[in-house]
Amino acid sequence: MTLTDTQTTPVPADLPADLLDLDARDPLAHKRAEFLLPAGVVYLDGNSLGPLHRSVPERIERVLRGEWGEGLIRSWTANAEAALDWMALPDRVAAKIARLIGARPHEVAVGDSTSVNLFKALAAALALVPDRRVILTDADNFPTDLYVAQGLNALLGGRYELRRVPNTEIAAHLSLEIAVTLLTEVDYRTGRRLDLAGLSAQAREHGALTVWDLAHSAGAFEVDLNGAGADFAVGCGYKYLNGGPGAPAFLFVAERHHAGAPVALSGWMGHADPFEMARDFVPAPGARRFVPGTPQVLSLSALDAALDAFEGVEMAELRAKSLSLTDTFIGLMEPLCAAHGLMLVTPRAHAQRGSQVSYRAPDAQAVMRRLVERGVIGDFRTPDILRFGFTPLYHSHADVWRAVQGIRAVLEGQTP
Numbered sequence: 001m002t003l004t005d006t007q008t009t010p011v012p013a014d015l016p017a018d019l020l021d022l023d024a025r026d027p028l029a030h031k032r033a034e035f036l037l038p039a040g041v042v043y044l045d046g047n048s049l050g051p052l053h054r055s056v057p058e059r060i061e062r063v064l065r066g067e068w069g070e071g072l073i074r075s076w077t078a079n080a081e082a083a084l085d086w087m088a089l090p091d092r093v094a095a096k097i098a099r100l101i102g103a104r105p106h107e108v109a110v111g112d113s114t115s116v117n118l119f120k121a122l123a124a125a126l127a128l129v130p131d132r133r134v135i136l137t138d139a140d141n142f143p144t145d146l147y148v149a150q151g152l153n154a155l156l157g158g159r160y161e162l163r164r165v166p167n168t169e170i171a172a173h174l175s176l177e178i179a180v181t182l183l184t185e186v187d188y189r190t191g192r193r194l195d196l197a198g199l200s201a202q203a204r205e206h207g208a209l210t211v212w213d214l215a216h217s218a219g220a221f222e223v224d225l226n227g228a229g230a231d232f233a234v235g236c237g238y239k240y241l242n243g244g245p246g247a248p249a250f251l252f253v254a255e256r257h258h259a260g261a262p263v264a265l266s267g268w269m270g271h272a273d274p275f276e277m278a279r280d281f282v283p284a285p286g287a288r289r290f291v292p293g294t295p296q297v298l299s300l301s302a303l304d305a306a307l308d309a310f311e312g313v314e315m316a317e318l319r320a321k322s323l324s325l326t327d328t329f330i331g332l333m334e335p336l337c338a339a340h341g342l343m344l345v346t347p348r349a350h351a352q353r354g355s356q357v358s359y360r361a362p363d364a365q366a367v368m369r370r371l372v373e374r375g376v377i378g379d380f381r382t383p384d385i386l387r388f389g390f391t392p393l394y395h396s397h398a399d400v401w402r403a404v405q406g407i408r409a410v411l412e413g414q415t416p
């Protein structure tokens with residue numbers, strides 16, 4: 001299959017004029033050409049794995065042959081003045097992510113997986129509220145968030161209660177018992193978006209700390225962690241940030257916690273001076289102390305290159321387009337829902353919607369399998385969810401139209 005400049009994809013002949021007009025006025029339309037996508041595919045799964053950014057293959061080639069092949073170990077420190085040294089690569093990537101999530105560069109650490117960063121964040125947060133014993137979370141939180149909390153609690157002698165409540169009832173369950181709220185801003189199944197600012201403020205009023213999972217937020221719309229007074233956050237590098245499979249994740253630690261938050265995984269690369277080879281851990285300044293080991297240079301380089309897609313992008317514009325895409329999709333899907341028994345589970349209210357649209361559907365797994373065969377790539381999530389992710393950097397309203405035509409064909413049992 002060839003990877004193509006998706007700008008060459010022809011506009012469907014039957015595209016309604018209002019959608020054509022929305023695409024003609026799209027201030028982000030030029031971004032589409034930066035991504036390499038397979039021809040004939042409508043890719044609605046960038047919320048699981050972002051596509052390949054045009055700059056990545058060239059960057060990886062340069063890192064492989066030039067920096068690794070030729071530079072060898074010298075590349076850890078070479079060309080620092082030109083910001084090309086590997087040692088400070090995590091910091092450069094952190095600065096790019098910081099802009100997208102309303103953080104300052106030294107509040108963001110990049111490395112490890114989201115799960116590992118959840119562990120570090122939760123361990124630090126719990127230690128900062130030593131007199132409380134309840135972790136409040138969403139009953140339907142992403143499994144890794146629940147498993148990490150369970151594992152950490154077991155390590156801590158089982159002294160915490162993991163209180164799981166529906167994500168519509170978090171505020172009602174805040175009390176003086178809660179040590180930490182462990183919440184994912186956008187629900188991976190339904191696409192429901194929580195009120196990060198409001199819940200952070202309410203948690204603070206109750207003396208609880210917040211750990212936010214931004215897996216389905218970072219790069220999808222503007223996030224303002226400091227504006228919200230959030231304490232800790234984590235997120236994935238391979239979803240809306242397009243860093244590639246297994247890309248390093250990020251961890252946000254608000255500056256006010258740097259001095260007091262314990263570093264559970266205190267490794268040598270989080271030391272203030274790793275090559276001093278000192279016997280005792282002295283943390284590096286800022287959030288970098290939370291990345292214990294050697295930076296993952298190849299995957300960090302891919303993420304670094306892919307993040308340039310956000311350069312010059314106004315996040316409010318990104319959000320406006322995301323809402324326009326999801327509104328259009330919801331509207332076009334309405335007759336199909338009525339005819340084929342699909343139920344929209346994503347909130348219609350903009351403030352409560354991430355950048356995906358999901359439906360409960362009869363026979364959802366088989367429907368998604370047929371959709372993928374037709375080139376409309378979304379996700380099936382248990383037990384009966386069809387999930388479609390929209391990414392304003394490379395989707396057009398014409399893509400939404402194409403996707404709905406594909407869904408109609410599958411639901412009506414047409415053969416490709």
Ligand SMILES: Cc1ncc(COP(=O)(O)O)c(C=O)c1O
Nearest residue numbers: 113114115142144184188213215
């Ligand atoms: C909400 C959420 N958190 C975390 C993860 C992933 O964590 P990790 O990067 O450790 O696989 C995902 C997706 O896999 C997710 O949807």
Ligand SMILES: Nc1c(O)cccc1C(=O)C[C@H](N)C(=O)O
Nearest residue numbers: 047048049188189215246379381
């Ligand atoms: N991380 C993933 C992987 O390694 C394989 C397949 C899917 C994923 C995902 O990211 C799943 C995703 N977090 C979700 O929201 O469903």
